[in-house]
Structures are given as structure tokens and as C-alpha cells.
Amino acid sequence: MRPRENGPVDFLLSVPGKITRHYRGRLEIKQAFGILIPIVSMDIETAVASVVAAEGMPGAPMEALKAQAVAGRSYFTDGKGRHNDFDFCDTTHCQFLREPPGPESAAFKATIATRGFVIAYQSRVFAAM
DSSP states (O other): OOOTTSSOEEEEEEETTTEEEEEEEEEEEEEETTEEEEEEEOOHHHHHHHHHHHHSOTTOOHHHHHHHHHHHHHHHHHOOOSSSSSSOOSSTTSOOOOSOOOTTSHHHHHHHHTTTOOOEETTEEOOOO
16 A cells, blocks of 8 residues: 555554554555565654654653654664564564654654664664663
8 A cells, every 4th residue: 555656655554353553654465374464664764753652751851752763763773683574563572663743742853853863883783772
């Protein structure tokens, strides 16, 4: 699922009786072993803002949210390989990711303020836990 312009789209993904989640990106459905697997692709900054909104404490100082954004981005950049058919899940197993926050939210502002920043050691990005 993607718009004609090939950009992101807002959509709800629901497993009746289990979960309903709002995402912004592209949706692909794969089949494996008789199971349908929804795979959501999204821009890294959208994913980072979603993680900051989900994992940040309400009322957290902006600098704490910025640190969370950098840590989350680092994890997304270097933490692949925990799943076979996709890079990350949206649970605490990988990154607790929920609905993308609005542009006026602190999580969004922290993400924009740190855009592109990652944690590195000896010139190599590492998956911050």
C-alpha cells in the first residue's frame, strides 16, 4: 500500500481482538508458513519520533527527549538483524514504537533538533540499548 506519488501514507493496521496501530509509511503484506506478515516501511525520522513519543516520559525535559532520539536513531541505524523478514518490530524487543507524533509535540521537536545525529565509537555507529 502506497500512494501514487510513492511517498508515505497514514494508515491503521489492525489485528481484530489483538492490536490496532496507526502508522505513517508504506505497508507490504508477506506470506510465510501460512501466516500473513505485515511489514511497515517508514522514514527513519518518523520512526525515531514515534519511538521518542512511545518511550519518553510525559513531561520529560527536552534534552532527555533529544538523547532518546539520538539513541533510537543509533539503534535503527546499526541494530538490524534481530528478525529474518524485516529489520525491527514495534515492541520492546526492538524499539517500542507507536503512532507518529504531531509536529507540535515535544517528541517531534526533539527528533528534528537531532536529525541525523547518532552515537558512534571509533567512527562506527553502534546500536545503543
